[in-house]
Amino acid sequence: MDFKESGIMYAIAAVVIAFVIVQSVFFIVKAWKRAKELGITKETLKNTVISSALFSVAPALSILTTVIVLASALGIVLPWIRLSVIGNLAYETVAAQSVLDVFGVSLSTEVSDPAQFGAVAWVMTIGSCFPLVLLPFLCKFVHKKIGAAVNKSEGSSKVGDVLSAASFIGIISAFIARAINGKTSDGVGDAGFMSICVLVSSIIFSLVLETLCTKYNLKKLQPFAMPLSMFGAMGVAILLNMFAPESLVSFTWWG
Amino acid sequence: MKKNKLTERTYFDKVHTWGRIWSVTALAVLVAVPVSICLYFNVWPAAQDVFKALIKVIPLYWGTAVIEVITYTPMLGAGGTYLSFVTGNISNLKLPAGLNAMENAKVRANSEEGEVISTIAIGVSAITTTVIIAVGVLLFSPVLPYLTNPDSVFAPAFTYVLPALFGALGAGYFKKNWKIAIFPIVIGCLVLVFAPTLVVGTLLFITIVAAMLGAMLLLKLKWI
Incomplete structure (x- = not known):
């Protein structure tokens, strides 16, 4: 049996997965109890759960894609572990490639030396663990300082509302800007015709669904509006890829 | 009023205490992965090989980590931040999940209501993602490459998942x-x-x- 997919690797994966789930359940239970004390309705909490679960399906499948991409070199279990704890789409690929560069191999070749495999595991771990070192020292400080600043500005309700909206918009703007003009490190999904069409479609789907929910008081549809808009736009990407001229589909600003 | 403020402070303080414990535990679990691999297979990579690779990765990712902690913490809330940094995939998953939930519930990120809603949304998102990846790996790994490889009919949907996600999330904000x-x-x-x-x-x-x-x-x- 391939050492990368041996029993011990699956056992390690099981421990990591169990840890992530137990931690998530712990925080959900604590927050749920506090929400009840704060008078947040059961319906709001239920909608939060449904919407968040649905919303996570497509990005999770996208993460799964990275697991599969890395699996050709590292087996399926290590990428699975790394993308279940701290990992992210871009980081793990870069970290793995950096180690394999040292050994003069690439991600397109299977790692057959356990020592190289161990080195990959170490670099992926050390490179990504820094936030966990920072959080115990920094999180409370940042949370309190920024919280105090926002609460101060909320003395004027209008300023508070505007700054709150602005910070949300700032986050979303980064991703909108990337869809309009960004470039990926591997050249897949660079900004251009497809990214802009998908972006505009999802905005249109979202606005249409929001209007329908408001106009016809469709409260049950509301938690599904956001995931449905996202899936709709992903469907547009598939249709464009099938039916639009190749020159348009492959057009990006970055050539 | 005074009592409410006291309760609020106590809840946030508790979240930070739990968060610190979980972060340190997560760090131990994380480091245990390469340690277990090396112990079991009895292979210890040369320190200079690991160092050569780390020198390329650390300046970029450790620097970004500082910025991310400062940027995400006010947005995700305390509980959401501790959870997100353990489970990862923040910008493409946990952050939009938290923002979407707070927008739907009409609560502010920095309020205690925002704190609990964000934590629940991020927790659910983490569980959903973990389960989907686990099921995908265990049951569907033989067929998944056919769905996700560049020639698959579904490939463009995954390539452009982020514009689809943030367009849908941003539409309401941008309209207002x-x-x-x-x-x-x-x-x-x-x-x-x-x-x-x-x-x-x-x-x-x-x-x-x-x-x-x-x-x-x-x-x-x-x-x-």
């Missing part, structure tokens, strides 16, 4: 606050002209600052 939205998007696009592959954590920091400054200016000019 289009004057605030223009400036950070323009700044983001301009930055990308000069640094097209800039990491998300750094770009986020720039666009958030741009959005806040732009909004303050609009307020001062009484345009909003």
